[in-house]
Amino acid sequence: MSSISPFSASLVLITVLALVGMPIGLSMMVGSILYLWMAGLDLGTVAEQFLNGMYSNYVILAVPLFVLAAEFMNIGSMTERLLSFCNLIVGRFRGGLALVNVVQSIIFAGMSGSAIADAAGTGGLMHAMMTKNGRYPSSFAAALTAVTSVIGPIIPPSIPMVIYALVSDASIGYLFLAGMLPGLLMASLQALQIFITASRRNFPVEEAVALREVPKITWQALPALMMPVILLGCIYSGITTPTEAAAIAAGYALLVSTVIYRSISPARFYEALSKSAKTTTTIGMLIAGSLVFNYVVTLENIPDKLRLVMMGWDLGPIGFLIFVNVVLLLFGCVLEGTAILLIIVPVFIPTAQALGIDLVHFGVVVVVNIMLGLVTPPYGLLLFIVAKISGAPMRAIVRDATPFILWMIVSLVIITFVPDLVLWLPRLLGYQG
Template sequence: MNLTSPFSLSIVAITALAFLGLPIGLSMICGSILYLALVGADMGIVAEQFLNGMYSNYVILAVPLFILAAELMNIGSMTERLLSFCNVLVGRFRGGLAQVNVVQSIIFAGMSGSAIADAAGTGSMMQKLMTQGGRYTPSFAAALTAVTAVIGPIIPPSIPMVIYSLVSDASIGYLFLAGMVPGLLMASLQMTQVAITARRKNFPVEAPVPLKDIPGITWRAAPALFMPVLLLGCIYSGITTPTEAAALAAAYALFISVVVYRSISWIAFYRAVFSSAKTSASIGMLIAGALVFNYVVTIENIPESIKTVLIGWDMSPVMFLVFVNIVLLLLGCVLEGTAILLIIVPVFIPTAQALGIDLVHFGVVVVVNIMLGLVTPPYGLLLFIVAKISGAPLRDIVRDAAPFLFWMVMCLGVITFVPDAVLWLPRLLGYQG
């Protein structure tokens, strides 16, 4: 590659600006503008092409709406009621509170679609409950909160799958369905590991919930438990699009918290909207930068060049998926997941299509890889979040998370080598891939 070419200079500019501390989204915008200026492109025409392409693309709106729904759930009393319900289900077993942590992540996965929202929303509460009276070490409680939060974006709805749909044109509805079995498989493996660790370390058994209290606890949690049923039912029945369902999720979370539970003040509501706006703006800037940079990459024909090289290596579909897994797992240790989805994954999509790999299956493999990156050092965003919440040393959290990471990698292997585990449910409901 010519080191003085416009594309090379663009890459140098993006890298330098990122190292200097500029957000990666803005770095990509600046580097891409430099490229367009060097090749003499008409900025007005390029901007018009982007706008024309985005007018009919409503999928991005789902991202801020799911973020808002998660914020509204976290400030209301939904969390406490759902945790009480989870305790009814699994609290009576050895290591019951640890099992509650896994089950609540499964339930929250059907509401927010965000691993960070799950960890930040219920993390502090689970940390306090698990460490109270020295029942669990702070590092184990934090590690479990981090690894269970990974389930959130795998079980529908899923913000990373919405973004993958944006760059691949794969169906969001079928992507959501495809994540169901892998997400439940990962959760079951985590619960298995909790049971093993509970017996080895003699974790406490929680006092069983009296039978007379169970109906009341279930009734109080019912409005929150109905949310994923409403959300997914509307999507798969065709009543709403995924974007409209995201708006419905936010409206339902607000209605339940304000009218039914009466647990949100005006100040809390303002903070939730403000926080979701900041998060959405951050993701939006990254999406904008990635779209502009991907335009540059397309002009340079980089995806086709990589496809030619990889096919020239005579890769089989399985070999290619193993290669992608290795690349994404390594990148996940140092890069943020959304950046990987928007910058790296589009380069692999033409090769996946050329090798006959189903894009829905490929999307689930990609999302699981990126979720693993959230709990692998040195970047591991979820590790930093739970370390801040718990105050436990990061090295201790990583040590306690290691057994769970092993099972999660095994789960990744299953969905990579057994596509039917991913595509069975979508095909059952009409997917032709």
């Protein structure tokens, strides 16, 4: 009987360790060490790949900085002031508070770049506002918070796009631009579903904001509203790199929350630093493990082997994109998004390049797929977050989220097969792809 190959043994060990609860980043490191040992290679390569990957990729620094910016916004009063401004815009329509949920996600998308930060930061407040006096069912409020939060990493800035740029060498600036219209498309379809549901279920109309209150509310929200303008302006004017812009975002969020809004105490400041450090450590371990495992994948020549297999299938660009969408949607149901970006996606990139698929377009398709995974059972991390916040039954949340998920799939189909929608804005600003 033939012995198991080093790569197969590595995959089995990673799977077993992950199933028994070991963090996937550590599981990949242990599995990679087993591969190198069985293959008779230098075990010190693990440390070499880890150090080279973590310290030679300047773009990785953007991740903890965007996380920190989101934490500073969440502990300050920026959230409440932005929600008041959103209510000023759309609160007067039927289902107005539900529409506020969509609009605030669009605005927060230009600040944090994280769906989890959006849901955790505004989720509790939005849920309390929507369910007050029984205006909206708890499960609907929770489901809406989950599905609108996925807009965050599609409209720039975006932590998943930063990680995709790390594994694909695509331009972060053009990836950010490419996410603008797809994110707005997804938000528009969510708003359409809200109008349909609000009419069918007779959701309330909020009391219109008095005209005399408009200048005050706008003025109070203005410092927070300027954050995405400053952030994206710095990136696209060429003043800063995306990583430097992330540092500016964190500094600006701290400045506004402490000096202008005066809402951060020393204890809350420490809490923000602690939470962002824990989140960054989790992401960092995952990146480190994937860098080592991707070295193993490269040694085994998996990307080229997969490319040759797919060429043999004669899929073509359209068939390949359909295949990738199906695979990523399935993996999204059981794996965390960052793990998919770092483990699964790099295997597809050589084939996408060989088929002439633009890597910026491909990156947006990948990120939208991963965002869908955050709201699809059984894993659906955002579903667990909003269930914890709301206390609503998971079954009811999934039921109310399903129409929105279907619209998100429609968005994905459009984004996949109409690349000009994705690439129009980058090309307008000089992209040659």
